[in-house]
Amino acid sequence: MASLTPTEPAVTTEEHAFEPRPYANPYLAGIGLGLVLLSAFVFMGRGLGASGAFNSTIAWLLSLVAPGYAASNEFLARYLDVPGHPLKAWLVFEVLGVFAGAVLSGVLAKRMSRTVEKGPRASVTLRLGFAFLGGFLMAFGAALGRGCTSGQALTGGAILNAGSWIFMMCFFGGAYGAAWFVRRQWR
Template sequence: MRQSRVYWACLLAAVVLVGQAWAAGIDPAGEPMHRSIWTVRLWSPYIVGLLIGLLNCLALVISDRTLGASSAYATAAGMVEKTVPGGKPEAREYYRRNPPRVGWGFMLLLGVVVGSFLSAQLSTDFRPEWVPPLWLAAHGPELLPRLLTAFAGGAIMAFGARVAGGCTSGHGISGTMQLATSSWLALACFFIGGAAVAHMLY
């Protein structure tokens, strides 16, 4: 087991070095790119895809788990309910099987948020926007419709992910790499639903 972990760690280091070499190259316009993989604004999708796949393999080898994020929202809801007087999340079968406490899924979701923020800061690409330009062009500068739409969309996506038993990471990454039929079907639905809603909104 230890040898396999060392193997995967070395493979990850090799991929990061490849990414570093790419980031130190020249972009298609002929301009020198950032010299550090941590400060480059746009990563190659091929490098990112390779890193995500390798990360998932590492997670499986080291912790016997694969990537997945949607369960963290259910965990957070249960943790919030525990703080409310009279709240008893353990009365539900789901929380009896999955106690609402900080675990790997919750920390993964937190890491995505923190990592995204740090990446934006390091690449000097961080700029708070309540109304993004695309929404502004299609629907105007009003903030409330933007917030309500974002909240409703997030709630529907979270509900759908729990009903489907996985999200774009659980099904789209972890499930498809295991050739699960349900995950490939879910992935197709993700694309179809996303394209349809984008067409409706923009």
């Protein structure tokens, strides 16, 4: 379990070539992200996303186990009722790209690390339990909110989608409101 300790904040000098490089300037990263989003609008006429790829994957997996049920499930049917394989979906390929891009950037910046990100006072067990619980809750949030942080807040935010701005405000409101209760995990 020795490897499961949080990494120290990135501090690097020329002498420490194997230490992770510091993260990018937030405004530069934001401009880069914005240009990627803009290219999605220009090339595809749609924005970025993530949760949709999970929906396609679950729809496909369930169609292997219980094809009749999956096809009759209103939430999943639209992800199965596509020409070709359910995984030949735009967001599935985009998320595969996200994985590849993250590895590429992480390797080049020496930030690949088998670790658990958590506050100094939180145990690994608590952190992993909360990671699962948070993911579970957010799946319901994304399904009800018709998109996640990428598909609603980022994408809809840029094209001035009214629902996306409501979603974004509530997202930050919910996070700030709940932060105090889970501070032991992070602080």
